[in-house]
Amino acid sequence: IAGITQAPTSQILAAGRRMTLRCTQDMRHNAMYWYRQDLGLGLRLIHYSNTAGTTGKGEVPDGYSVSRANTDDFPLTLASAVPSQTSVYFCASALGPGGSGADTQYFGPGTRLTVL
């Protein structure tokens, strides 16, 4: 693994089904993030984790849950998918948390999810 990976690349899901999007990084970054990106809108933060064992809610957390059992993995779960969750989901990581210099976020390739 080099950098940050996400799986699956794309998925079509029936409404009401449960789905977990996977995210793994090998950069030993402390902070990880889940965003959704919708046409005409900026990236919106769903959940974040500043360090293994801790998570926090972002701007649009409803209908999603996360866990951070270790440094590398940060899965995002949709307990019961709805059509409004159709979006492109990006996972990102940063050395973080907080303010030393740029603390740039690095993004995974994304998961394109369609809920019918």
Add this chain to the structure above:
Amino acid sequence: GQNIDQPTEMTATEGAIVQINCTYQTSGFNGLFWYQQHAGEAPTFLSYNVLDGLEEKGRFSSFLSRSKGYSYLLLKELQMKDSASYLCAVRDSNYQLIWGAGTKLIIKP
């Protein structure tokens, strides 16, 4: 509320210069970022400003005025591969990034 504004779309000619503006109103300020995103791909980091002034990095430069809540990204000697969306993001008082909707830049030969 928090708000990041940038133009939806801009068109420029190969070899020319283009300036993409970003204005922001956020709860606190801990730096401003510019990212590039090609269609169907992930955003990639371009630049970071935390102090007022111009940061130059090759063909790309980024300017910040904190008192005006304003930044711009300047792209020189445009190449066809610069066709992409450019995302402005501000790190707020909670150290979370607030993102603009992005500016789609179209480069014509």
